[in-house]
Amino acid sequence: MPIQFRCAVCSKNFKVDEKHVGRKTICKGCGTMFLVPQPGEPTSIVIPSEVDLKPLVPTLPAEPPKRVIDRDGRLFAAISSHVEKHIGSITRIFRDYVSEKNQVDILWVKPTPVVPFHTLVTCGMAEAPMPVPPEAEDRAYAEMLLCLPQNWPIDDGALANEAIYWPLRWMKHIARLPQEKKTYIAKSHVLPNGVPTRPFHTSTPMSAWMFIPPPFESAELKRTAVGERTVHFIGMQALHMNELRFFYQHGYAETLRRLQAEFPARTLHSMRRPSFLTPG
CATH class of the missing domain: 2.20.28.160 (Rubrerythrin, domain 2)
Structure with a gap:
């Protein structure tokens, strides 16, 4: 019944x-x-236990052999234009030459006086719709957006170090999830790293992602039209383990409110910031 x-x-x-x-x-x-x-x-x-905190995928997949495939030129042109209009000039494009399918590039906008942190945006996730439920049909197309602190080194030499590259690896991983695992990504979702949940890397205490609106004032940044598609931009916010538990106990809105109340943007984007639950 x-x-x-x-x-x-x-x-x-x-x-x-x-x-x-x-x-x-x-x-x-x-x-x-x-x-x-x-x-x-x-x-x-x-409050969930460790076994409850199951991620969509427990570990990152190995990179497939290098192979160049065709891209949707309209998508790349539209996303690039949108990023430059609302965030800033694209400093560099990290091309994805390794994926046989679900190819994901990353657009990088370096810090400016107006936007004092690195901004990274995927391009390729929206080439195919996510398998969203009926009530979310208007959000079937998305790209991921991640901000990193101004002192995060982004160059070929630094990115050869996994302690620097891991956030970009996760961007690509998350952007491929909808097609590889028949799931969807949306604001208010979370993605823990493994069971038991563990830090993304030994250099950071962060162990989960919470998906939020892009951390910019412009409402127009949140979406753009690509032909008949409306592509939404989803922000990635790293969480401590105890912040993830707080999320499950108190919900998305209260977790986001606490993060934004506790930390200015320069600190919030740090992968070494303290938890908002840490005393003092």
Whole structure:
């Protein structure tokens, strides 16, 4: 017999079979974990254990052999033009010459007095639509956006070091996920690194991504038209493990509010910043 209830954080409606009462589930609207309630009872939010924090993919895939394939020229032209109009002149394009399919380039805009941090934007993720649910059909096309602090070295010599390159590797990995794993990426989703969840690299305490709006004031930056497609830009925010637990307990909106209240942009984009849950 089906039962109906609402998420205690975002009020999203659910309808499930009664046999699922007492089981853990995650709200697709805000990412909060809770127990399926008895009919008529409120939902109970739970703090997930390590085994609950399952990523979409536990480890990064190995890079396939080098091979150049054709790109959608319209997409590249539109994304490049949009980035230069709303962020700044593209300093360099990191071409993806290694992927046999799901090819993803990264556009780099170096820091400026107006935008005092590195901005990296994928180009290639939106060549195919993500398998979104019916209520998100207008967000089937997306590209990822990541900001790194001004002192992050971005050049061939530095990027040969995995301690520097890992954020770019993750950008490509996430951009390929929708086609490789038949899933979709959207604002308010999170992606932990492995089970048990662990830091992305020994040089950083960060161990998960939360997907947010691009951290820029311009509302026009958030999307652009490419032919009949509307491409949305999704920001990547790195989280500490305890911030990830806070997310599951309190939801996306409160986690984002705490991050933005605690850290200015220059600090928020650092991969070595403290957690907002760290005393003092």
